[in-house]
Amino acid sequence: MKVNRSLLLAVAAAALTVVGLVLPATPPAAAASLTEVTSFGNNPGGMRMHVYVPDSRPTNPGIVVAMHGCGGSGPGFYASSEFAGLADRYGFIVIYPSAQQQAGFGKCFDTWSDAAKRRGGGSDPVSIVSMVNYVQQRYGGDPNRVYATGSSSGGMMTNHMLALYPDVFKAGAAFMGVPFQCFANAADYPPGSSKCTGGGGANRTPQQWGDAVRQAYPGYTGPRPRIQLWHGTADNLVPYALLQEEIEQWTNVFGLSQTPTSTDTPQANWTRRRYADSSGAIPVEAYSIQGAGHSLPAGGMAAQAIAFFGLDRASGPTTTTTTTTEPGTEPCRVTSTVNAWNAGLTESITITNTGTTALNGWSLDFTLPGGQTITSGWNATYSPSSGQVTARNAAHNATLAPNASVEIGFQATHTGDTAEPAAFALNGMACATA
Template sequence: MRRTRTVLAGIAGTLLLAAGGIVLSQPASAAALTEVTNFGNNPGGMRMHIYVPDSRPANPGIVVAMHGCGGSGPGFYSSSEFASLADRHGFIVIYPSAQQEAGFGKCFDTWSDAAKRRGGGSDPVSLVSMVNYAQRQYGGDPNRVYATGSSSGGMMTQHMLTVYPDVFKAGASFMGVPFNCFANAADYPPGGRCTNGSMNRTPQQWGDAVRQAYPGYTGPRPRVQLWHGTNDTLVPYQLLQESIEQWTNVFGLSQTPTSTDTPRTNWNRSRYADNSGTVQVEAYSIQGAGHSLPSSGMAQVAIQFFGLAGSTPTPSEPSTPTPTPTSTPTPPASPTACRVTYQANTWNSGFTTTVTVTNTDTTAINGWTLQWTWPGNQQVTGAWNATVTQSGNQVSARNVNWNATIVPNQSTSFGFQATYSGTNTAPTRFTLNGAICG
């Protein structure tokens, strides 16, 4: 399979298997994202960034928040709500950056033999070293350590709950896959059996995979929250059911949920509680969503599930929902200063692309439409974090409700999947609200 990577129209960006819902996180305090270079044993060769809020208890909780393929810790910090929630609730956030190349760029290792057993090496050991650093340096509470992530990070979330059940107390996996879904590196997306729609094992087989990763472990297992969009084509929606089967089997629970509800429009929730009434597994099916999670409000529900923001979550409809734009925003009175990064990952007759838009002006952009013209016969087939329409070779990408505002010197990203034949040549010009971008 032939793969090429093209970077045009600006500095190199990142290809996200999923960026999750892009929300420009602007912590209100003086706290800042900081890189840590010597955090301990690091067989995965990973980078570590940490966000420590100014206001926190003596022994704060710790959340490990992991990006999608091709992303980075700082990128996930900027594109998710976890840092602003840390300011509000006083917990520490670790943002790791994966360094191992896979089908969509640098991804967290959930495929190697070393990564699939406790203490085996690779990324899991590096991640635990980061947790240990946060505990030593900032008094992080070892009884309140949690994992979350989007796409590759969601996969690693379920992976860490398996390999280190005594370290993590709960996890929230956005668009992930069950532990041991990937047989090896060759099985990782875009090819392979796990994500090609044919994966189907019994709950017992899935549960056995978890138990075999740490033989002899008899302690408590971390609670699991699972999120998936019903229209996800990159990581098929059916894998949500496989994850449910895995974790309910681990907990010895029935496949039938103890309760179901719709806490928000298009959020279908299933809960699986034990005999004491404790919800051990919670699954959200997001109707109509593609490979675009977490979107606005979902991080807050995850933090509540962890117990870092009060009791068990009961996410209700916002009293004043932000309307989704239905038409192209009115261009600003003066030209918009902007920069666009376009990075494509191409194979055979298909490709995925991440586009990053940076506001280089001195005023905020409130509502945006990015337009370009294909030089070839490319055809968009799906998108996330933007509404993308195409007429002939003219393409328009319009913001969704949670990333409509881009403040000065900040960026937002979206992605799409497309087909082509012949040569996949990138666009040479982009316009943002009618103004040409650099």
């Protein structure tokens, strides 16, 4: 059951219009689906790969690598972010890697090992480049339009990939990241206990930060990928101060001043600083999100990243492929009901295991609309309280048999948007919604 569905669609359309993007009110009759690729080439990181290929796309579509945060997964980021919907609109392909390296917050992208810091050295960066090569060969992906983005650990890896493979990636958008070479080694990871995110180890000069990037690919003299940086001013996990360190790194790489050439407010609570070169091009721009914690990207930010990449513009002839998905093949189904009042709401969620195997322990990933913050919950634990949320089973409902359901829910405050999440993923796999 949906609450005020027509009103919610109108609100969503209005919100997207603010950033210059209008999506159709109804989905296409035949929708693409997330697909796992089990053999994509050299994979020293032992990573999993999922790809989203829109039904309508140019002959040579652009490619976006979209990377999750620690403890997440590719399918989870697919379900909890807006990149797939934008891919439907603009016809680019999205790669969703799943990290397999264990760190203090679960599985994270390797930005700490010596192998990962060397071009061609191994680990996750080599695996990600293999995924890009696979999409170029399998789907005709345009090698001149390859981009990276990610949240938290994925934002850190975005900086990483732009430093190591400037000849592969044309631009990146890093949400809540850290500069390349911030983590000294595995012992200096994860965030919260490291010198990098603890403050002292990250206070370097612009020249030192820039040298780290230049040393990642010695002798490279080609163009550098542009970068868009995002951080919440109230982020206590990956401190907001690290945004300035990222700015110093990349402005130094481009030979720019650390003083922005312009500052504006694209939306309420968004402060954007731009760093233009002598030609007027903008290789570096940074967004400070007032009051936001460790919860990015929020609504509309993915669209801003896609616009920065230039993927919001048509490119070449379009081909259409019909993808047929049999009803009921998703491994799970989720229904949600919202009851809202003034500045509060409750949301009841029913999760059904539509697969053939019992789940012994489960987690449900979803993204709350902007302005919603969970204050309490039942039958699950919820973390964080806003943005991209993971609900994990309680002790009494950890086992979910085939065709069995579990009901969970939470109470939250809101600032006007009372919509339920648009998508859910159970144990990293996208769920059908009803």
